[in-house]
Amino acid sequence: MKNIYMPIPVRVKSIRSESDDRTLRTFDLEFVHEDDAFDYMPGQFCQLSIPGVGEGPFGIASSPTEKGFLRFTVNRVGVLTTALHYLREGDEIGIRGPLGNYYPVDEFRGKNVVIVSGGFALTTLRSLTVYLRDPANRGDFGDITLIYGARRPGLMIYRDELEVWEKEDDIAVYLTIDQAVEGWDKMVGFVPTVTKEISPSSKDAWVMLCGPPIMIKYTLPTLAELGFPPERIYTSLERRMKCGIGKCGRCNIGSKYICLDGPVFSFAEIEKIPEEI
Amino acid sequence: MNKYKLQKDKLQNFLEQLAERFAVYAPVEKNGITSFAELEPGQLPALDFLRTQKPPKDIFYPQTEVILKFDEDGTKSTEYTGKPIAVFGVRPCDAKGFVIVERVFVDKKYEDFYWAIRRKDSLVISIGCNEPLRSCFCNWVGGGPFDTTGSDVLATDTGTEYILQPVSEFGERVMAEIEKLEKATEKDIDKAKALQTKALASMPEPPALDSLKSSLDALFDDPFWDEVTAKCLGCAACTFSCPTCYCFDIQDESRRGKGVRIRIWDTCQFPLFTKEGSGHNPRKSQMSRLRQRYMHKFSYMVETQGEFGCVGCGRCVSSCPVNIDVREFIVEAIATARDKGVEA
Ligand SMILES: Cc1cc2nc3c(=O)[nH]c(=O)nc-3n(C[C@H](O)[C@H](O)[C@H](O)COP(=O)(O)OP(=O)(O)OC[C@H]3O[C@@H](n4cnc5c(N)ncnc54)[C@H](O)[C@@H]3O)c2cc1C
Ligand code: SF4
Ligand code: SF4
Ligand code: FES
Numbered sequence: 001m002k003n004i005y006m007p008i009p010v011r012v013k014s015i016r017s018e019s020d021d022r023t024l025r026t027f028d029l030e031f032v033h034e035d036d037a038f039d040y041m042p043g044q045f046c047q048l049s050i051p052g053v054g055e056g057p058f059g060i061a062s063s064p065t066e067k068g069f070l071r072f073t074v075n076r077v078g079v080l081t082t083a084l085h086y087l088r089e090g091d092e093i094g095i096r097g098p099l100g101n102y103y104p105v106d107e108f109r110g111k112n113v114v115i116v117s118g119g120f121a122l123t124t125l126r127s128l129t130v131y132l133r134d135p136a137n138r139g140d141f142g143d144i145t146l147i148y149g150a151r152r153p154g155l156m157i158y159r160d161e162l163e164v165w166e167k168e169d170d171i172a173v174y175l176t177i178d179q180a181v182e183g184w185d186k187m188v189g190f191v192p193t194v195t196k197e198i199s200p201s202s203k204d205a206w207v208m209l210c211g212p213p214i215m216i217k218y219t220l221p222t223l224a225e226l227g228f229p230p231e232r233i234y235t236s237l238e239r240r241m242k243c244g245i246g247k248c249g250r251c252n253i254g255s256k257y258i259c260l261d262g263p264v265f266s267f268a269e270i271e272k273i274p275e276e277i
Numbered sequence: 278m279n280k281y282k283l284q285k286d287k288l289q290n291f292l293e294q295l296a297e298r299f300a301v302y303a304p305v306e307k308n309g310i311t312s313f314a315e316l317e318p319g320q321l322p323a324l325d326f327l328r329t330q331k332p333p334k335d336i337f338y339p340q341t342e343v344i345l346k347f348d349e350d351g352t353k354s355t356e357y358t359g360k361p362i363a364v365f366g367v368r369p370c371d372a373k374g375f376v377i378v379e380r381v382f383v384d385k386k387y388e389d390f391y392w393a394i395r396r397k398d399s400l401v402i403s404i405g406c407n408e409p410l411r412s413c414f415c416n417w418v419g420g421g422p423f424d425t426t427g428s429d430v431l432a433t434d435t436g437t438e439y440i441l442q443p444v445s446e447f448g449e450r451v452m453a454e455i456e457k458l459e460k461a462t463e464k465d466i467d468k469a470k471a472l473q474t475k476a477l478a479s480m481p482e483p484p485a486l487d488s489l490k491s492s493l494d495a496l497f498d499d500p501f502w503d504e505v506t507a508k509c510l511g512c513a514a515c516t517f518s519c520p521t522c523y524c525f526d527i528q529d530e531s532r533r534g535k536g537v538r539i540r541i542w543d544t545c546q547f548p549l550f551t552k553e554g555s556g557h558n559p560r561k562s563q564m565s566r567l568r569q570r571y572m573h574k575f576s577y578m579v580e581t582q583g584e585f586g587c588v589g590c591g592r593c594v595s596s597c598p599v600n601i602d603v604r605e606f607i608v609e610a611i612a613t614a615r616d617k618g619v620e621a
Contacts, residue, residue: 001397003354003390005344005527005538051347051538052531094352213557239559240551242527245387248543249524250550252569253559255577260386274497274572276559 004245007049007094008036012087013069020154023076024120025085026061028069029095038098040064042105042128043236043264046097047244048072053083057241057259060098061123063130065137070095073123073157099244100263103128103234108206112142116219118149118191118211120157124236125210129171138170145200149176149191149215153184174198192218202227209235213277220267230267237263237270237277253277278449280461281441283432287457288439289321292365294455299363299400302336304329313364322366327406327413328590332520333371334378336364337395338542344391345538347531355537356391361398370415370588372403372427374520380582381523391540400451403428404439407476412591414604417483420588422476433469440469484608486585492614493576497568501613505606506567508599513546515593515601516570521586524550545569571606 009032018024031037040060049055062071074084087093103124113132117125125146132141146165150156156175166173176187176194187194191211207228209216216235223233239251239258246260254273256262270277283291295301296316303322305314312331316322346353379396382389405423406413415421425431429448432439440461443449452458461469496502516522526543529536543550546566552558560566578586587603594602 001388001390001393003356004387005390006354007352009351051345051352052529052534052536054529055527055538238553240553242525246384247382247387247389247523247525248527249381249545250543252573252577254572255580274494 004096005243007047007051007055007096009033009092010070010095012089012091012093015087015089018073018120018157024073024155024157025076026071026073026157027084027087028062028071029093030069032092040098041102042131043102043124044098044100045124045244045263046070046072046095046099048074048080048084049094049096050080050083051094054080055094055096056080057099057244059124059127059236059263061126063127063134065131065134071127073120075120096244100259101261103208103264104206104266105131108232109140110142112145112201112203112205114145114147114200114205114207116147116191116195116207116209116211116223118215119151119155121210121212121236122148122157125208126158126161128208129165133165133168133171142204144171145174145198146171147174147176147191147195147198147200149178149189149194149211151178152181153177190218191215192222195219196222196225199226202232205232207233209233230271233267234264235267235270237265278443279453280443280466281452281455282459282461282465283439283441284459285437285439289319290457291455292316292322293318295363295365295400295451298360300360301363301365302333303365313367324366324404327408327410328368328371328592330518330592330596332374332518332590332592333364333367334374334520334523336362337375337399338378338382338392338523341539341541342391343537344527344540347536347538349534354390356394361400362395363400363402365402367401367403367428368406368590369403369422369424369426369428369431370413370420370590371520372401373415373420373424373588374427374590375401376427377521377578377582377584377586377588378523400429400448401427402430402432402441402448404432404434405473405476407434407472409476409480410591412594413480413589414483414591415589416477416480417486417604417607418585418587418589422480423473433472435465435468435472438465440465442469484611486607486611488614489585489607489611490576490579492610492619493572495614495619496610496617497572499613499617499619501610502564502568505609506564506601508601509563509567510599511546511548511563511566512598513544514596514598516544516546517542518592518596520590520592521574521588522570545573571603571610575607575610 010029013028013030016026018026045059047055058072180188241251242248244259246257251258253275306323311329313333382392425444429445431442524543574586
């Protein structure tokens with residue numbers, strides 16, 4: 001019998017600070033025993049576990065096409081996330097996963113993809129972007145558009161990588177900050193406004209939309225105006241979680257468990273759920 | 278399958294034979310509380326009441342359980358390693374409760390290790406209820422005082438003996454191996470049947486619940502909920518006493534490099550259950566929390582399990598300090614939806 005609560009040992013391979021306010025850190029983890037390595041898809045999450053401190057769910061920010069490490073970006077908010085921030089390279093922690101479903105890549109194969117994100121919710125959408133742009137996959141998808149906003153440049157995660165992507169011609173990247181600051185020559189304005197300015201075509205296109213609730217709330221009407229039906233707009237939902245596998249009863253909205261049936265849902269599915277997201 | 282007869286004065290011997298291969302759990306009374314516990318050698322179960330106050334789910338799913346241990350050598354699982362478990366004297370509603378919890382803990386995708394280990398090779402011997410209580414309503418929700426769901430053997434108490442009716446092949450095999458167990462005669466079986474019919478007939482006719490789910494779904498945002506939940510204190514007596522409520526928390530404790538990971542029964546009735554880092558709580562009001570409990574049992578579980586997640590044991594009815602009665606709620610929901618013309 002397999003013990004689904006038993007964390008698998010992983011080692012911290014490298015650590016990077018991801019924001020200038022020191023609330024975000026990115027960890028690359030490697031399996032202590034290579035044969036523990038698992039396959040996963042963009043959008044899935046894992047439970048990261050520090051023995052004696054606790055465990056919690058974190059979206060996988062690396063892409064399955066990137067071998068040899070698993071990436072997570074952690075926002076420091078409480079006990080576990082603070083302990084994670086204190087980790088050093090070489091430390092061992094535990095991991096359970098991959099958990100949950102993933103972005104519906106099979107559904108939008110051959111189509112255009114618009115990725116809209118804000119704040120540190122970019123994590124699993126970075127995974128998706130890298131996955132779609134992998135030479136082995138790129139030909140299977142149409143145009144890729146990425147709209148990403150942060151409050152200010154210092155809170156923009158994966159910035160070096162985003163600036164590399166800006167120069168590539170197989171992806172259109174739009175970066176925005178809330179208010180103009182000196183030295184910023186890209187877009188200015190909230191994500192919903194910028195999305196309207198850019199007005200990505202809804203023809204044969206799917207949207208992956210992840211960010212703070214307020215951003216989602218105001219972006220949805222714009223997307224509707226552009227002609228995206230709710231069946232083609234996906235998001236990743238969050239709830240407090242414990243088990244991550246549909247047992248502890250904590251993360252339901254309506255009859256769905258976010259950890260098991262999600263975290264990725266289309267707005268067509270969400271509209272059918274009675275509880276507010 | 279063969280049916281058997283157990284004289285009550287041979288119960289001790291019967292349980293001792295079971296104890297040779299099983300850890301035998303049965304109802305006991307301790308400090309004025311009735312619950313299930315492993316019988317000590319020579320101890321007889323307390324059988325002069327119907328349901329225990331504490332539900333028997335803790336036999337397979339302890340209220341607190343250390344699941345992992347951490348020390349210098351790493352992480353170890355601390356699962357149950359005792360004998361297979363036999364439950365004697367559980368009531369039919371509670372036996373069905375095991376099945377409902379099991380559908381959650383062992384689903385298509387994931388098997389809950391700690392539950393599954395305790396359930397492995399386990400035996401459930403239930404005793405039917407000759408005189409259901411006034412708070413019992415198993416017959417509303419697809420059960421009955423002699424329902425066999427979840428039982429390996431169903432016993433009928435005739436006063437001086439138990440007529441044992443194996444339900445599963447495993448139950449049949451174990452009964453066949455018990456020494457000195459008499460075969461039940463036609464007459465015994467008739468006697469048991471008469472008691473079963475009488476018990477069911479003694480329960481008031483249940484209302485039709487076909488439209489309950491659609492009524493609740495239609496009423497989700499209706500002020501109806503404010504009325505039916507207004508008295509609720511959020512104490513969670515209902516969920517802790519419920520044989521089908523399964524929510525849990527996982528917590529770590531540690532001191533000087535050694536630690537444990539514990540799983541503990543939790544409840545959707547407490548605000549912290551869903552409170553998030555940002556301070557946001559998707560279930561802010563007690564209304565939304567009690568609504569979650571009722572929606573889960575009478576709507577969501579119909580979708581996920583194909584039947585209600587309530588077995589009608591009535592424990593929440595008798596344990597609620599402000600007398601909230603789930604049956605009144607059910608009747609009220611159906612009537613409200615009908616009056617408002619909203620049910621599907
Ligand atoms: C599917 C999913 C993916 C996630 N991905 C990421 C990610 O990539 N990066 C990241 O930094 N965070 C992510 N989170 C949130 C992260 O899991 C929580 O912030 C973390 O578990 C908090 O742990 P803590 O011990 O530090 O906080 P605690 O000390 O337990 O609590 C601090 C505060 O956080 C709240 N909290 C605890 N657990 C959660 C939770 N699971 N969700 C929301 N609030 C919680 C508590 O109510 C409390 O107010 C994700 C959550 C989910 C459900
Ligand atoms: S027992 Fe009664 S008061 Fe307590 S949470 Fe349940 S319904 Fe509310
Ligand atoms: S909801 Fe109440 S009556 Fe139904 S199974 Fe739970 S405790 Fe028993
Ligand atoms: S986190 Fe336990 S059910 Fe989803």
